[in-house]
Amino acid sequence: xxxxxxxxxxxxxxxxxxxxxLDGRDxxxxxxxxxxxxxxxxxxxxxxxxxxxxxxxxxxxxxxRNPLFQETLGLKPHLLVLNKMDLxxxxxxxKIIQHLEGEGLKNVIFTNCVKDENIKQIIPKVTExxxxxxxxxxxxxxxxxxxxxxxxxxxxxxxINSLRRQHLRKGKATRVGGEPGITRAVMSRIQxxxxxxxxxxxxxxxxxxxxxxxxxxxxxxxxxxxxxxLVGEETLADYLLYTLNxxxxxxxxxxxGLGEACDDIASVLKRVAVKLRKTQKVKVLTGTGDVNVxxxxxxxxxxxxxxxxxxxxxxxxMLDRDLLQGPPxxxx
Numbered sequence: 001x002x003x004x005x006x007x008x009x010x011x012x013x014x015x016x017x018x019x020x021x022l023d024g025r026d027x028x029x030x031x032x033x034x035x036x037x038x039x040x041x042x043x044x045x046x047x048x049x050x051x052x053x054x055x056x057x058x059x060x061x062x063x064x065r066n067p068l069f070q071e072t073l074g075l076k077p078h079l080l081v082l083n084k085m086d087l088x089x090x091x092x093x094x095k096i097i098q099h100l101e102g103e104g105l106k107n108v109i110f111t112n113c114v115k116d117e118n119i120k121q122i123i124p125k126v127t128e129x130x131x132x133x134x135x136x137x138x139x140x141x142x143x144x145x146x147x148x149x150x151x152x153x154x155x156x157x158x159x160i161n162s163l164r165r166q167h168l169r170k171g172k173a174t175r176v177g178g179e180p181g182i183t184r185a186v187m188s189r190i191q192x193x194x195x196x197x198x199x200x201x202x203x204x205x206x207x208x209x210x211x212x213x214x215x216x217x218x219x220x221x222x223x224x225x226x227x228x229x230l231v232g233e234e235t236l237a238d239y240l241l242y243t244l245n246x247x248x249x250x251x252x253x254x255x256x257g258l259g260e261a262c263d264d265i266a267s268v269l270k271r272v273a274v275k276l277r278k279t280q281k282v283k284v285l286t287g288t289g290d291v292n293v294x295x296x297x298x299x300x301x302x303x304x305x306x307x308x309x310x311x312x313x314x315x316x317x318m319l320d321r322d323l324l325q326g327p328p329x330x331x332x
Contacts, residue, residue, distance in 0.1 A: 038206040039072050045201060048145050050130045051077040053122070053200075055150035055159055057223045058088035058110055061096045062320045064220040066208045069149055076147075077129035078107065081122065083155035085110040087310070089318040099324060113158040119166050122159075123193050143197040145189065152205025153224045160200050163192040219319045224310060228303070237302035238265040240309055243319065251315040255308060266298070273301040 052073055056065055061082050070078075080100065082088075093110065100108055107125060111118045126146060148156045164170045168191065189199035207225065211217040218239045221231045228236060241263065244252060250261050256272050273279055273296035280297060283290045308314050318324075 038204045039068060042147065042149065042203055043072055045147065046073060046076070049076060049147045049201070050144050051079065051126050051133075051146050053079045053081055053126070053146055053148045053159070055081045055083050055148060055154045055156045057154045057225075058082040058085040058090075059223055059317055059319050060219045061088075062099060062323045063216045064151060064208075064211070064223075064225065066151055066206055068206075068208060073147075073149070077126075077133045078105075079122070079125055079129060080105050080108045081159060082108060082110045083113055083159060085117065086112040086114065087312045087316060089316040089321075092318065092321070092324055095324045096320075111155075111159065111162075113155050113162040116162050116166055119159075119162045122163065123167065123196075123198065126198070127196055143199065145199050145201065147201045147203060149203050150205060151207050151220065151225050154205070156205070157202055160190055160192060160202055163200070164190075167193040222306075222309070222319065228306065233299050233302040233306065234265065234269070237269060237305045240305065241265050241268060243317070244314065247317070247321065249315055249317060251313075252305070252308070255313060269298045269301040269305070270296045272305060273297050276301065276304060278304075 052069075054065070054069060082096075090110070097108055107129065109118055109121050109125060111122075113119070126144065130144060148160060150156050189201060192198055192200050205225070207220070211220070218231070218236070220226065221228070221236055222240055222243075241252075244250065245261060245263050252268075253259070253261050256268075256275055258268070258271055262268050278297040278300040279294050281292050282295050284293045285291075309317070
């Protein structure tokens with residue numbers, strides 16, 4: 001079968017926009033008492049901070065970072081950590097670095113906190129950045145205080161725990177979860193290194209008040225920065241299928257034993273549900289009486305499809321590949 005990958009056309013955008021609620025009014029509602037106060041709490045702690053580590057998802061290195069961080073947190077030394085590199089297609093890593101340098105981000109490290117990959121680069125880089133900057137209000141204090149920021153569920157707490165494993169040989173200091181909203185408040189200082197003496201502040205994830213576009217919002221949601229049900233699991237599964245087919249990343253075909261690629265999400269989820277035995281018998285009233293019909297559990301199939309993508313089972317993906325080729329197209 002020749003796969004016809006549907007374009008991200010006006011109709012598709014309209015359908016996703018209708019089911020995708022990301023706008024300035026909804027973001028604060030999703031994390032009440034959390035996002036609204038998050039930036040203010042960070043600001044109040046700034047005078048104690050020597051450097052800021054911003055953590056973001058390596059699958060979307062150019063999308064979804066909160067622009068208010070730079071505006072709100074001032075001119076502190078800044079390190080961008082692109083985490084979950086094990087889940088990202090890193091073939092165009094150099095292009096990503098060049099693109100970020102063009103935006104003024106010259107200090108970038110890719111990490112994998114699950115295997116502590118590249119974690120040992122962070123403390124020396126932070127020490128270098130702080131050493132070459134003026135330590136406002138810090139006097140002769142020899143210890144370092146670093147604030148960790150980012151949008152939800154990009155691995156801020158995982159990074160802190162990884163640094164502690166590497167430098168202190170100690171276990172978890174912060175709770176880690178696979179969904180956004182685990183860290184609810186700016187926490188007390190957490191030691192991550194002895195020499196130099198370094199403490200980190202974990203902070204709640206904060207999304208931008210406005211998302212640039214529907215597609216940017218879908219990328220963020222696909223990476224788990226918002227709770228799935230707020231966007232719709234089947235909507236996200238549809239966008240995931242579109243993305244995989246567009247990039248000819250057809251690992252899902254083999255993973256679910258589909259036989260061939262398909263660009264119809266209802267058909268894919270039906271076959272996934274049957275394979276996973278996520279079905280239920282329902283009675284349907286017909287002209288000849290009640291008939292038992294096997295109905296696929298589409299939401300359960302969509303959840304499994306998303307879970308397979310997020311765990312890397314479907315292979316590494318770079319969701320921002322289009323942005324690396326040039327400026328994004330304007331939305332109709």
